[in-house]
Amino acid sequence: xxxxxxxxxxxxxxxxxxxxxxxxxxxxxxxxxxxxxxxxxxxxxxxxxxxxxxxxxxxxxxxxxxxxxxxxxxxxxxxxxxxxxxxxxxxxxxxxxxxxxxxxxxxxxxxxxxxxxxxxxxxxxxxxxxxxxxxxxxxxxxxxxxxxxxxxxxxxxxxxxxxxxxxxxxxxxxxxxxxxxxxxxxxxxxxxxxxxxxxxxxxxxxxxxxxxxxxxxxxxxxxxxxxxxxxxxxxxxxxxxxxxxxxxxxxxxxxxxxxxxxxxxxxxxxxxxxxxxxxxxxxxxxxxxxxxxxxxxxxxxxxxxxxxxxxxxxxxxxxxxxxxxxxxxxxxxxxxxxxxxxxxxxxxxxxxxxxxxxxxxxxxxxxxxxxxxxxxxxxxxxxx
Amino acid sequence: xxxxxxxxxxxxxxxxxxxxxxxxxxxxxxxxxxxxxxxxxxxxxxxxxxxxxxxxxxxxxxxxxxxxxxxxxxxxxxxxxxxxxxxxxxxxxxxxxxxxxxxxxxxxxxxxxxxxxxxxxxxxxxxxxxxxxxxxxxxxxx
Numbered sequence: 001x002x003x004x005x006x007x008x009x010x011x012x013x014x015x016x017x018x019x020x021x022x023x024x025x026x027x028x029x030x031x032x033x034x035x036x037x038x039x040x041x042x043x044x045x046x047x048x049x050x051x052x053x054x055x056x057x058x059x060x061x062x063x064x065x066x067x068x069x070x071x072x073x074x075x076x077x078x079x080x081x082x083x084x085x086x087x088x089x090x091x092x093x094x095x096x097x098x099x100x101x102x103x104x105x106x107x108x109x110x111x112x113x114x115x116x117x118x119x120x121x122x123x124x125x126x127x128x129x130x131x132x133x134x135x136x137x138x139x140x141x142x143x144x145x146x147x148x149x150x151x152x153x154x155x156x157x158x159x160x161x162x163x164x165x166x167x168x169x170x171x172x173x174x175x176x177x178x179x180x181x182x183x184x185x186x187x188x189x190x191x192x193x194x195x196x197x198x199x200x201x202x203x204x205x206x207x208x209x210x211x212x213x214x215x216x217x218x219x220x221x222x223x224x225x226x227x228x229x230x231x232x233x234x235x236x237x238x239x240x241x242x243x244x245x246x247x248x249x250x251x252x253x254x255x256x257x258x259x260x261x262x263x264x265x266x267x268x269x270x271x272x273x274x275x276x277x278x279x280x281x282x283x284x285x286x287x288x289x290x291x292x293x294x295x296x297x298x299x300x301x302x303x304x305x306x307x308x309x310x311x312x313x314x315x316x317x318x319x320x321x322x323x324x325x326x327x328x329x330x331x332x333x334x335x336x337x338x339x340x341x342x343x344x345x346x347x348x349x350x351x352x353x354x355x356x357x358x359x360x361x362x363x364x365x366x367x368x369x370x371x372x373x374x375x376x377x378x379x380x381x382x383x384x
Numbered sequence: 385x386x387x388x389x390x391x392x393x394x395x396x397x398x399x400x401x402x403x404x405x406x407x408x409x410x411x412x413x414x415x416x417x418x419x420x421x422x423x424x425x426x427x428x429x430x431x432x433x434x435x436x437x438x439x440x441x442x443x444x445x446x447x448x449x450x451x452x453x454x455x456x457x458x459x460x461x462x463x464x465x466x467x468x469x470x471x472x473x474x475x476x477x478x479x480x481x482x483x484x485x486x487x488x489x490x491x492x493x494x495x496x497x498x499x500x501x502x503x504x505x506x507x508x509x510x511x512x513x514x515x516x517x518x519x520x521x522x523x524x525x526x
Contacts, residue, residue, distance in 0.1 A: 151400035151410075152432055155518045156491045157462060157470035165460035166478055166489070173458075173502050217476070218461040 004270050008105040010248035011380070012238035013042025014346045019198050019231030019334055020121070027067025027119040030232040032076050035113055038234035042243055044111055049236075050082045051109030053100040055093045055116055055337070057086025064123025067232065073115065083108040091256035091263065092284070092370030093338035094378060098254050100237035112237045116339035120228035161225060164287035165217035171289060172219065177307030179219060183210035184313035185288045185324075186223040186331050192318060193328025195356035200227050200334040224288040229334030233343045249346045250381035252364065258373040264297040267377045275299030278379075279362035280348050281322055282341035285329045290371040295324075298366055298377065323358045338369030342378075349382040389416035389452075391509045391520065393493065395469045399514035408447035409433050413510030413517025420484045422448040431486040452508035453524065454481040454488075461497045473497055479506055479521050494522040 015037025017030040039046060058069025068076075070084040083103045090096060093116060100112035153159075171177060187207055193199035205223065213222040240248070255267030268275075275298060283298070285291040292306045300322055301309040309315055309322075316324040327333045327344040334340065345365035347353045365380045390413070400410050409432070412419040421430045423437035424444040436443055459477040475492040477500070492500060493509070505524040510517040 148401075148403075151406065152489065154398040154467060155400055155513065155516075156397070156476055156489065157465075157467045157472070157474060158476050158489065159462070159464060159466040161464065162460050162462050162476045165462075166458045166476065169460055170458035170478075170502070215461070215463050217463060220460065 004253065005105045006101065006251040006253055006270070008240055009101040009237050010240050010243070010250055011235055011346055012111070012243035012248055013038045013040070013044065013236040014343050015039070015041055015234045016198065016343055017232040019200065019229055019336065021200060021227075021229060022121050022125065023119075023230040024122055025119075025230060027064075027117050027230070027232070028072060028076055030119065030230060031068040031073060031115060031117045031234075034117070034232035034234035035073060035077060035115055038113065038236050042111070042236040042238065044236065044243070046077050046079060048111050049077075049079050049113045051100060051103050051112030052079065052081055052084040052086075053096045053103070053112055053114045053237075054086040055090055055096040056088035059088060061088070062120075063127035064118060064120035064228070064230075067117030067119045068115070073113065079113070081109070083112070090374075091258070092368070092374055092376035094342060094367065094369035094376045095256065097235065097237060097342065097378070098256055098376060101251060101254070104237055104239050110239045110242060113234060114237055115232060115234040116337050117232035118228070118335060118337060119230040120335065121230045124228065159217075161217040161220055161287070164224070164289050165220035167293070168220050168224070168287070168289040171292065175304035175307055177292070177304070179211060180207055181307040181310045182224065182288045182292070183207045184310040184316065185285065185291055185329075186210050188313045188316050189285070189325040189329040189331040192326050192356055193332035196327045196333060199328040199332055200229055201328070201332045220287060220289070223331065226286050226330035226335040227332070229336070231334060231336055231340075233336050233339035235339070235342060235346070246383055247350060248383050249349050250384070252379035252381045254379075255377040258375070260293050260297040260368075260371065260375050263368070263375045263377040264299065267379060268299070271379060273364060273379060277364050278322065278366045279364050280326060280345065280358055281324045281366045282326065282345045283324060283366065283368045284338055284341065284370060285325060285331050286335070286371060288331070291324075291329075293371070294368045298368070318356060318358055326353065326356050326358060338367075341369070342367050345380050349380060389413070389509050390517075391493065391511055393511055395471070397469060397511055397513045397518050398467055399516050400518070402515060405433055405435060410516040410518070412447065413519060416510070417449045418452040418508045418519055419447040419449050420481070420486055422446055422484070429484040429486045431488060448484075450481055450484045454479045454506055454521070456492070456500060456502050456504045456506060457487050458502060459492060459500045475500055477506075477521065488519065491520050492522065493520050
């Protein structure tokens with residue numbers, strides 16, 4: 001297959017801020033921590049950065065879901081950019097990275113700072129929980145400045161977890177998958193988190209812990225949900241050949257179609273690689289059911305076979321056939337919204353994941369972000 | 385359709401805003417009848433409502449009466465309070481209608497929360513909130 005546009009760009013640097021629960025830190029501080037680390041990691045300086053891309057940028061959303069916008073970062077770091085893009089209607093959170101690749105490919109920028117900042121854990125203390133964002137007045141009326149979409153959920157008291165729960169319930173009925181099998185995503189992620197100093201929840205978890213945790217929206221329990229945190233991740237997308245190639249992670253293929261299945265189909269159509277070539281999978285696990293949907297869409301098993309793949313947990317563990325969520329995923333390392341998974345994939349492909357490094361030098365990582373029609377899938381390659 | 389299609393739950397659900405796109409849906413229950421958006425040219429059912437057919441792009445769109453019966457496609461027992469007026473736990477369900485090819489995400493009421501199952505037959509009823517009639521579903525009593 002001839003080279004796709006993906007070959008035009010590489011991940012030249014990565015950075016992560018302090019990550020934690022209720023850090024009580026300014027999200028702009030977190031953003032600059034991650035950005036400066038990524039710029040330095042790429043062997044660049046702020047003078048070299050000529051593009052910015054982020055999800056979702058400085059928009060008002062649920063409390064703490066976004067901590068900085070393009071203008072904020074340009075001002076904070078004194079950047080002189082030629083191109084920038086921030087917004088929510090993207091192919092998943094990692095659509096911000098895909099946009100950066102396009103800008104580099106088009107020649108509009110050479111080194112694009114991509115970032116994602118969340119501070120939900122702290123913001124929810126000041127601004128209320130996610131339910132506060134349903135924009136209801138005291139008498140229950142949906143206020144006109146709320147999202148138009150809220151009218152389909154607010155009258156029924158439908159929050160985010162119930163969306164996942166409805167899919168999980170139906171999936172379990174159709175596939176025969178069990179809660180014990182879903183539990184392995186949480187248990188294996190937690191074991192990996194124990195090896196990651198930056199993970200949020202690091203104490204060991206058992207299947208029993210999962211089965212006895214409180215229900216949020218049956219059959220979805222507490223440990224099916226990721227953890228809101230404060231933190232920022234930045235990655236530098238550079239034109240291929242402009243930075244140290246021995247540390248540059250390559251883009252093998254991207255899928256940006258609307259839908260989990262559609263994104264994966266598109267991704268596979270853009271490469272000669274096959275699902276069996278995936279060495280590690282850092283997939284979006286906002287809820288465990290989303291991870292299950294990605295596992296099947298990526299072709300890591302057949303439809304309705306994810307339960308078997310997860311059974312016992314050994315296949316998805318660090319030493320298994322297809323290690324997943326090697327940093328603890330969002331379930332245990334925190335909701336860095338796809339960017340945490342992307343950061344981890346780069347670390348693993350560079351062989352820099354320390355105690356949680358997957359053995360035998362993984363060469364290909366699948367990274368996904370989002371769910372339903374808000375989705376993207378990326379195949380990354382180890383530096384050569 | 386049972387005669388007592390308007391229910392008083394003892395609390396007010398958040399009132400959806402009425403717009404040109406959605407008024408027909410949110411007010412349909414005034415006569416106890418559920419209506420779903422349908423293309424008059426090709427017969428396609430659509431929900432949520434929209435002003436143009438997603439199959440044939442026709443603008444001949446109508447709000448068409450349906451029987452209001454269906455079955456549970458999926459469900460969940462929500463344990464967390466998302467609305468100041470709706471006390472958990474309560475059942476949220478996706479309902480596949482019998483006579484229209486759509487699935488409604490709605491609430492299931494008048495049932496034990498641990499007695500819901502996929503495929504369970506249900507019927508529509510409505511809760512009034514302001515100017516709106518919010519479609520809810522309840523088990524069909526044999």
